[in-house]
Amino acid sequence: xxxxxxxxxxxxxxxxxxxxxxxxxxxxxxxxxxxxxxxxxxxxxxxxxxxxxxxxxxxxxxxxxxxxxxxxxxxxxxxxxxxxxxxxxxxxxxxxxxxxxxxxxxxxxxxxxxxxxxxxxxxxxxxxxxxxxxxxxxxxxxxxxxxxxxxxxxxxxxxxxxxxxxxxxxxxxxxxxxxxxxxxxxxxxxxxxxxxxxxxxxxxxxxxxxxxxxxxxxxxxxxxxxxxxxxxxxxxxxxxxxxxxxxxxxxxxxxxxxxxxxxxxxxxxxxxxxxxxxxxxxxxxxxxxxxxxxxxxxxxxxxxxxxxxxxxxxxxxxxxxxxxxx
Amino acid sequence: xxxxxxxxxxxxxxxxxxxxxxxxxxxxxxxxxxxxxxxxxxxxxxxxxxxxxxxxxxxxxxxxxxxxxxxxxxxxxxxxxxxxxxxxxxxxxxxxxxxxxxxxxxxxxxxxxxxxxxxxxxxxxxxxxxxxxxxxxxxxxxxxxxxxxxxxxxxxxxxxxxxxxxxxxxxxxxxxxxxxxxxxxxxxxxxxxxxxxxxxxxxxxxxxxxxxxxxxxxxxxxxxxxxxxxxxxxxxxxxxxxxxxxxxxxxxxxxxxxxxxxxxxxxxxxxxxxxxxxxxxxxxxxxxxxxxxxxxxxxxxxxxxxxxxxxxxxxxxxxxxxxxxx
Numbered sequence: 001x002x003x004x005x006x007x008x009x010x011x012x013x014x015x016x017x018x019x020x021x022x023x024x025x026x027x028x029x030x031x032x033x034x035x036x037x038x039x040x041x042x043x044x045x046x047x048x049x050x051x052x053x054x055x056x057x058x059x060x061x062x063x064x065x066x067x068x069x070x071x072x073x074x075x076x077x078x079x080x081x082x083x084x085x086x087x088x089x090x091x092x093x094x095x096x097x098x099x100x101x102x103x104x105x106x107x108x109x110x111x112x113x114x115x116x117x118x119x120x121x122x123x124x125x126x127x128x129x130x131x132x133x134x135x136x137x138x139x140x141x142x143x144x145x146x147x148x149x150x151x152x153x154x155x156x157x158x159x160x161x162x163x164x165x166x167x168x169x170x171x172x173x174x175x176x177x178x179x180x181x182x183x184x185x186x187x188x189x190x191x192x193x194x195x196x197x198x199x200x201x202x203x204x205x206x207x208x209x210x211x212x213x214x215x216x217x218x219x220x221x222x223x224x225x226x227x228x229x230x231x232x233x234x235x236x237x238x239x240x241x242x243x244x245x246x247x248x249x250x251x252x253x254x255x256x257x258x259x260x261x262x263x264x265x266x267x268x269x270x271x272x273x274x275x276x277x278x279x280x281x282x283x284x285x286x287x288x289x290x291x292x293x294x295x296x297x298x299x300x301x302x303x304x305x306x307x308x309x310x311x312x313x314x315x316x317x318x319x320x321x322x323x324x325x326x
Numbered sequence: 327x328x329x330x331x332x333x334x335x336x337x338x339x340x341x342x343x344x345x346x347x348x349x350x351x352x353x354x355x356x357x358x359x360x361x362x363x364x365x366x367x368x369x370x371x372x373x374x375x376x377x378x379x380x381x382x383x384x385x386x387x388x389x390x391x392x393x394x395x396x397x398x399x400x401x402x403x404x405x406x407x408x409x410x411x412x413x414x415x416x417x418x419x420x421x422x423x424x425x426x427x428x429x430x431x432x433x434x435x436x437x438x439x440x441x442x443x444x445x446x447x448x449x450x451x452x453x454x455x456x457x458x459x460x461x462x463x464x465x466x467x468x469x470x471x472x473x474x475x476x477x478x479x480x481x482x483x484x485x486x487x488x489x490x491x492x493x494x495x496x497x498x499x500x501x502x503x504x505x506x507x508x509x510x511x512x513x514x515x516x517x518x519x520x521x522x523x524x525x526x527x528x529x530x531x532x533x534x535x536x537x538x539x540x541x542x543x544x545x546x547x548x549x550x551x552x553x554x555x556x557x558x559x560x561x562x563x564x565x566x567x568x569x570x571x572x573x574x575x576x577x578x579x580x581x582x583x584x585x586x587x588x589x590x591x592x593x594x595x596x597x598x599x600x601x602x603x604x605x606x607x608x609x610x611x612x613x614x615x616x617x618x619x620x621x622x623x624x625x626x627x628x629x630x631x632x633x634x635x636x637x638x639x640x641x642x643x644x645x646x647x648x649x650x651x652x
Binding site (some may be wrong): 220285 | 349366392394396397399425426427429431455469470471472473475483485492494496526543544546547548549551554555557558559561562564565568569570585587591595596599600602603606607608611612613614616619620621622630650
């Protein structure tokens with residue numbers, strides 16, 4: 001049903017009332033953004049089901065374990081990923097503003113932080129280039145293996161322009177792990193050629209895929225290579241795990257980088273040129289049947305802005321009922 | 327024919343005798359590596375044909391236009407890409423050793439610097455993480471456009487381990503532009519589904535593809551997105567061009583990044599863990615028909631080491647004849 005955004009925010013803050021108020025606010029910011037932007041698979045669905053994120057119990061305060069003028073390694077001590085990645089993005093922004101680059105590693109946080117777009121957009125709004133990748137539990141194969149090796153290992157990029165930031169994010173897998181779980185729960189078949197069973201045969205059966213592996217996004221060597229790159233950058237580099245390392249403390253890792261364009265060019269010139277690049281892509285000749293060219297992040301921003309203008313957001317009734325919001 | 331490596335080096339230095347001796351040596355290093363590693367399409371073929379690279383005329387000394395403790399913007403003044411990218415890699419290494427990160431932008435250099443693997447391996451051998459991407463003349467489409475938008479925009483990554491570096495590089499296009507030129511010259515058909523003609527129809531005719539565009543490597547939205555990311559990082563960010571900017575001074579751009587793992591972790595631990603990651607991938611279960619798992623960069627390294635052991639390298643007779651080496 002359509003719910004007033006201000007009302008939904010109050011209810012979300014109620015759900016996270018035992019959290020640090022700043023963290024609770026940033027969690028609500030993210031969840032509202034995801035629902036408003038139509039990124040429903042990365043939104044309030046995280047509050048229901050077997051492991052609702054509001055039930056997480058941190059093991060202490062977030063701890064900076066290593067720090068320089070351009071870097072920080074954060075032990076998140078089981079704090080919620082959605083809150084921690086915003087703290088990490090703010091740290092990256094602050095260091096890049098001051099010293100040109102901020103490179104922030106995070107380990108030991110609670111599950112997925114959702115859409116990379118939200119965080120790299122935050123960095124891009126500060127006039128910086130944002131790069132963000134995650135290592136997640138191993139579920140994706142590659143290189144001629146039939147075992148799960150890498151996580152679905154998403155990566156996102158954000159660039160400042162004269163208008164809204166240009167944002168691109170993607171999983172390095174042919175489908176998200178969450179998508180696989182949903183298909184399994186609903187008893188739906190998978191698309192052909194996205195997953196293999198335990199013996200390495202292509203399967204459309206989600207339960208067989210859960211015992212097998214997801215394929216790289218291009219079903220090939222390059223996709224596996226990019227998955228491996230993310231596995232290292234957001235795994236061993238940030239004191240998180242790799243391949244078969246199991247358990248909450250190791251299975252999730254994050255690397256956020258903010259680059260100040262003024263290290264290499266003038267920031268205003270850079271923004272102008274990024275705006276010009278967007279205009280030129282949009283103005284290029286289109287495939288038959290394409291009315292216009294849709295750039296990454298455009299659809300989500302359009303939906304977000306429409307929700308913002310109306311003051312209302314559409315949320316799944318089942319989720320609202322389970323949370324007793326209605 | 328098989329030629330002694332020491333003899334080939336002498337001959338290459340002869341071809342580049344009018345160059346600065348240090349640059350000539352680094353050019354010979356790269357070309358020998360490419361031939362020995364079997365990366366023939368990025369090797370001595372650059373010395374023959376319509377625009378042999380030894381004919382380039384620099385317009386002055388390489389100039390550092392902007393510099394900080396962690397960054398450098400280099401105006402290469404039409405120096406040869408192969409030499410300049412090694413200078414940039416050395417600068418990245420030196421800054422990352424001293425200050426944790428080195429981010430080096432290069433513009434105004436002469437054509438392609440060949441395989442990214444060579445340069446990121448150099449960075450990884452210094453105990454650092456290497457990232458290297460290039461913007462090249464627009465030839466690749468995406469996002470529902472039928473115009474060439476981005477270059478073939480390669481990207482490479484290198485990681486230090488306890489053994490040889492782990493190196494991965496790829497073009498973000500379905501085929502290289504050089505591959506297209508070769509198919510055109512030889513009158514060969516292209517694979518299906520790698521290129522479109524001027525009107526946006528799939529074509530296997532290289533001359534039609536040259537008037538049309540190459541597809542992204544995954545033929546999809548994610549590949550186009552990654553091509554766009556490289557277009558920005560190695561274009562506007564480094565004072566090179568984007569989309570339809572033409573001419574030698576703008577069409578090529580490079581961004582090299584070296585990251586010192588000790589910013590976030592202990593370098594020895596990082597190397598150990600990267601070695602363990604490789605071992606685990608290699609030891610995973612294989613697809614039917616796969617004897618072992620081939621990781622990125624492995625085949626090239628095997629061929630390189632074999633050539634090194636034998637003291638001889640196989641080079642195309644036609645190239646050796648055109649250069650009057652035989």
